[in-house]
Amino acid sequence: MTCRVFVEGVDDIRFLQHLLKVLVPTFPDWEKLTTPGPNEIKETFVDVGGHTLVLTATQGWPKIGSLGPYARTFAHPRQQMIVDRILILFDADAPLTNNRQPCADGGFQARLAALKEKTARFAPKPLFFLYPDNASDGTLETLLEGMVAADKRPILTECWEHFCACTQRHGATYLPTPKAKLHQYAALFDKDAMSKDYFCSSLGNPELWDWTSPVLAPLVDFLRRELPIF
Numbered sequence: 001m002t003c004r005v006f007v008e009g010v011d012d013i014r015f016l017q018h019l020l021k022v023l024v025p026t027f028p029d030w031e032k033l034t035t036p037g038p039n040e041i042k043e044t045f046v047d048v049g050g051h052t053l054v055l056t057a058t059q060g061w062p063k064i065g066s067l068g069p070y071a072r073t074f075a076h077p078r079q080q081m082i083v084d085r086i087l088i089l090f091d092a093d094a095p096l097t098n099n100r101q102p103c104a105d106g107g108f109q110a111r112l113a114a115l116k117e118k119t120a121r122f123a124p125k126p127l128f129f130l131y132p133d134n135a136s137d138g139t140l141e142t143l144l145e146g147m148v149a150a151d152k153r154p155i156l157t158e159c160w161e162h163f164c165a166c167t168q169r170h171g172a173t174y175l176p177t178p179k180a181k182l183h184q185y186a187a188l189f190d191k192d193a194m195s196k197d198y199f200c201s202s203l204g205n206p207e208l209w210d211w212t213s214p215v216l217a218p219l220v221d222f223l224r225r226e227l228p229i230f
């Protein structure tokens with residue numbers, strides 16, 4: 001079976017790669033692919049247990065609708081393959097951003113409805129998981145915040161709240177994004193965390209992230225149920 005997993009960005013790919021390695025310590029190495037075109041698609045794949053798993057970054061949920069014809073096949077380096085299963089793992093977002101700006105189709109129910117409409121002609125019919133837990137508003141960063149090591153959680157509550165309040169007292173107009181918040185958290189302990197590859201450098205650090213956290217349970221259950229590799 002060939003299974004394609006659409007995600008929003010490269011960071012999402014790296015997160016899933018690490019999670020699958022946690023779930024299956026013997027998981028093989030991934031191979032990278034780049035599909036050329038006006039909107040370059042970044043993806044990686046692995047052959048495992050007689051199946052092919054493809055992770056594809058769409059660079060944003062609004063673009064998913066244009067990928068219907070592309071979704072049906074996979075140009076494996078050794079052969080053209082028909083995709084048997086499509087999973088879509090995107091952010092649910094919220095009706096308003098953290099800076100109180102409207103978010104198009106934001107919120108679990110609205111985003112799920114929008115994605116179903118955009119992918120109505122996909123074959124096979126996609127299966128959806130929206131971060132953080134396939135039920136609530138939020139993002140991958142919401143999930144990651146729940147995975148912060150217990151002894152360091154005050155950094156993202158007490159310390160961060162004091163920082164944001166202080167910047168606003170001094171005239172700051174916008175709050176940092178949740179992603180910037182996690183970049184800063186990781187950068188306190190990992191010298192490479194502010195680079196674009198911070199997920200690669202920090203996610204494997206058990207002093208920063210708890211990969212046994214119960215917040216992962218909905219996603220792990222979904223992957224175990226829907227990925228043919230388990």
